[in-house]
Amino acid sequence: MELRDYIRILHKSWALIVAATLAGLGVGALASILATPEYESRTQLYVSVRSDNSATGDLVQGTNFARQIVGSYVDVIKTSVVLDPVIEQLNLDMTSGELAQYVTTSSPLNTVLINISATSSDAEQAAQIANAVGASFKEVVQTKLEVTNADGKSPVQLTTTQKAVKATTPTSPNTKMNLALGLLVGLALGVGAAILRSVLDTRIHSLHDIEQITDKPLLGGIAFDPETKTRPLIVHADPRNPRAESFRSLRTNLQFLNVGGGTKSFVVTSAGPSEGKSTTSANLAISLAETGARVVLIEGDLRLPKVSEYMGIESGAGLTDVLIGKAELADVMHRWGRGQLYMLPAGRVPPNPSELLGSLAMDRVLEQLNGQFDYVLIDAPPALLVTDAAVVGKKTSGLIMVVASGSTKKQGFEAAVRTLETAGTNILGVIVTMLPTKGPDSYGYGSYGYGVEEVEPSKASKRKSAKGKRR
Template identity: 55%
Template sequence: MELRDYITVLRKGWVLILVLALVGVAAAAGFSLIKKPVYSASAQVFVSTETSGSASDLAQGNTFTQQRVLTYSNLVSTPIVLLPVISSLKLDMTAEQLAPMVTATAPTSTTLISITVEDTDPVQAADIANATSQSLTNVVQDIEATDANGTSTVKLTRVKQAQVPSTPVSPNVPVNVALGLLVGLALGVGIAVLRETLDNRVRTELDVEKISDKPVVGGIAFDNKASERPLIVQVDPRSPRAESFRTLRTNLQFLDLGTGSRTFVMTSSVQSEGKSTTVANLAIALDSAGFRVILIDADLRRPRVAEYMDVDGSAGLTDVLIGRATLEDVAHPWGRGNMVVLPSGAIPPNPSELLGSRAMQDLITLLEQQFDYVLFDAPPLLPVTDAAILAKKASGAILAVAAGKTHKGQLAAAVASLENVGATIAGFVITMMPVRGPGAYGYGRYGYGYGYGTGDDEAATAAVRAPKRTGKKAGVLRRAER
């Protein structure tokens, strides 16, 4: 992952990261409030050795003392030292229970022993520290070697008496909260990165670019009312979503496919990616700009164009291909522009054979001579081969990719199926793009707020006022050629 990928992950997962950070802070604060405060008290003992006073004896004594200090500090947590403490203070515990509360340290190159006691009772902590230092002094005098007079050669002196502490050493609320925040942030970032790594769905243009070098020619924002108003360019031509289809139309005009013709097959990897509504709105947008357009429903398995465009779909493309009807008989003029709709007709038993037939090739050749744009709504690529067969005969295929729904593997397989038959991929249209957050379809960056052009505005208004079906079926092509 690159730096921008991590930034995108943080932007997409900021809510999760923030929630986990707050959970970490709350957990740390709760722990600090629940935990009983612990107090610490320390006493200090000085270790010395009795010598004759000569320089050599002093040096030897000092070395001997430093060697003994470590031994004495380890002796502090033993029962021989702690049992007298328990007895003198009348503590209700054993030496094994008291030992974890007592810590002895000996700073390097010194003859000092610090005895620290931690307890929930500050007074008891100080008493145990003082009693332990005294007990250690007594024990060392008893067990160490003595001189000829029976006096111990090592002497321990308490140089610091433990005082009753006023503030607890634990819990440290600021430190705990800071650690909780860091743990929450680390956990949130880790989960966000892991989720992004395991997420194999296409969400942005970058995901598409990693699969194919063909351009993304459009992005259509998600609309939760799309099923209620599929033809948004006609119903609400001034909406940002309608403008996105006009942007798609403009981008399509600048595609250089090297064929001179403008025959496009709109398809997708799997079903329900918005291809049918996209191609229908694109056709209306092209019509409003004055282009001669024919919209053909080539989905001979689950046709939808007739339903969306509100035309009679009982006869259509299949009737033309088998010679049972002419194009003039079954095509429907639509609106008041130069647009014609050709429904699929009856569902045949052999859709792939019909779409790959010589009759289909001849029909495409005829339509390319009479229309500026020939648009096919084809079935998805992965379930059936219809779209790949048809795309090979057209100028190019446009793949609709549903953001957050289409899997990268599905898109890669769809691209491969087109490349395997030698079809040209004209580009991709990302549908259902989020309107907020990372990867959102940003209308503002295209300057939509400046208003529409006069031509488009008038054409769009005319399309709204126009009836969905006008004229007779006969003479459709003659009307489109005007």
């Protein structure tokens, strides 16, 4: 993926990322609240070696010896020989191994200092343990580890340079650290989930998704309208609607597809069902007729016709009757609206739609209509389900693919394009329907409605019904 892909993913999934970040903060805060406060106290010992004279060489030798043995002393402190007396002295209910987990020892590099730290949920107890461990360690060193001289004194001397005191603030939990860690983890999980969701999402959402599959031009984008089912013919029902304007923009682009002349007959299809091909065909035909052009819309989906239902035309007789010689073309065509728009319904559902659409009779029908009309639009079945679109597409100027944003699968669209190209069908371009009006996948609908009061579809419907009542 490119940088713009990541930016689009972050833009699209910002709510998920914010939610994950807030959840991480919440977990960090909850961990800080539920955690038992821990206090730490530290004592420090200084290790030295006694010398019988104060010569410089003896002093240096004693200091070097002290540095050598300090490393061993650090490991001895957490053994049972040192900790058992502490447990007995403080009456602790634990073993030396358990107590060792709460004791930390260290020695700064190139020094003769030993730091002994003790941690406990009780601040007073932490100080007591640290001091008791220091005292016990002194006793062990001077009476057991180092052999005493003839005068009964150990050559190694340990001096307490700092006694452990009761801590006033807990060292754990570190609320700031927990919150920062929760924020970073939540943010990382949110971004990861957004990228993973995008990678696993095989649906087409934007123009960039289409460009990755085919090099065919984008002819137009149709905005998503939740009232499409109740108002499928938006160009006729609400001409000032932004969605109606998008069909006019599509009309303009369609006029440039055949600049060299010749017939202007187009097949409109999609990869699968419910992608908006029938409503696109009907609205495109209406918008073309608005320019004064003579337009005929053929209901070429002989299996599941929908256009005649949208346009309110009786489909008792139609294209199938003409193809089998049971009716004349002029007898089954219907004029729709005030312009030069004609509708040829599908007629009765035949048992062999593909054969009828590929027959010589269909060639004669198209030849006759191309001579009478400026535009011939054919609403064909989905290309992946049946071969009808590929069959009739070779008889026209070309085929237009309809893709539903957020619905059409990339694999399905790619398979449909490959199938049509293998069949020798000329794919002229792509129309994207159901595009969101906002967000990274939108298609620039903010410019529509210039000089027009923009009204939500639901409010527009209410106003129309109110006007009808006043009449």
